[in-house]
Amino acid sequence: MATYVLIHAAAVDAWYWGPLAAELKGRGHQVVAPDLPCDDESAGLAEYTETVVEAIDASTSGSRGGSGGRSGGEKGKRDGQLVVVAHSFGGFTGPLVCERVGADLLVxxxxxxxxxxxxxxxxxxxxxxxxxxxxxxxxxxxxxGVEEDPRSVFLHDTPDELAAEFTAGHERTQTGTPMREPWPLDAWPDVPTRFLLASGDRFFPAPFLRAVVAERLGIEPDEMPGDHSPMLAHPKDVAERLEAYRAAL
Incomplete structure (x- = not known):
């Protein structure tokens, strides 16, 4: 069994991880998908990271020997691998979590x-x-200068019923607090890193994101169909790719 830690984007809650979480749990894994304090003016990147670390500790303390597992030195006490998956703005938090908990893989x-x-x-x-x-x-x-409907930009590949539920009940206020804070690490954490790119995303266009990944991570992203939230439209595909990354470690 592995533990998958799913970190959501800005201005939303963790609801949209539901279909992917179901796929991963169906494969026998544990899933941790906390809501970040994005509407809390006092919360920045440190608080986002702490929220995720506390959720990991709460869910895996029995197999990790308590909260001492945060240091990374306790990694061997876990049962199974710890995989962190960061989406969109979650990319600023995911590596910070990996640095704290000694993750086996960052996607x-x-x-x-x-x-x-x-x-x-x-x-x-x-x-x-x-x-x-x-x-x-x-x-x-x-x-x-044309203003598109948000569903056209972010959710054009997502089934209508899921897109409607997402926009009706799971968008949140996003404070500017973390946006002003310098990313605190001196270098990328020492963790195997993969990048999964949804080729149909209109918000982060594929040519743009390929260039960012190549320049900043020095790797070539893997690509799949989807819009900005492929975990909603293609949860099985995302789960299979995550499992393949994990198996290849």
């Missing part, structure tokens, strides 16, 4: 890839997101 899913000292609010300009997004929109026929 970045349509995720922002930070650099040391870079605040999330700086990431957009530093990566050239604006021009890249404008070019991708132009190529699919969206004129500059």
């Amino acid at each position: 970045m899913l349509q995720a922002m890839v930070p650099r040391p000292g870079e605040a999330p609010g700086q990431w957009w300009e530093n990566t050239g997101y604006g021009p890249a997004r404008a070019e991708a929109d132009r190529r699919r026929g969206v004129a500059e």
Whole structure:
């Protein structure tokens, strides 16, 4: 049995992990998917990280010998592997969690890839997101300045009933607190890292994200169909890919 830790994006809760969590649990694994304090003005990247670490401790303390497992030195006391999956803005928190808990694998899913000292609010300009997004929109026929429906941008590949439930009840206020905080690590954590890219995402266009991953992680992303939230439209595919990454360790 492995433990999968699922870290959600900005301005949402963990609900959208449900279909993927069901797939992973059906394979005999444990899933930890906490809600981050994104609407708490006092909470920054440290508090986001602490929320995830506490959720891991609460769910796996029996097999890890208590909260002492956070250091990474207690990694051997766990039963099975610990896999961290970070989506979108969760990419700023996922590596911090890995540094704390000694994870066996980090999977970045349509995720922002930070650099040391870079605040999330700086990431957009530093990566050239604006021009890249404008070019991708132009190529699919969206004129500059046109405001698209959020479901068209983020959830166009998601089944209508799931997209409607997501937008009706699981969007949250996102404070600017973590966006202003420099990413605190000096380097990427010493953990095997994979990047899974949804090729149909209109928010993080595939050519843009391929370039970011190559420049910042030095790896080639794996690609699958999907929009910005492939865990909703393609949970089985995502689960199979996560399992393949884990088996290859």
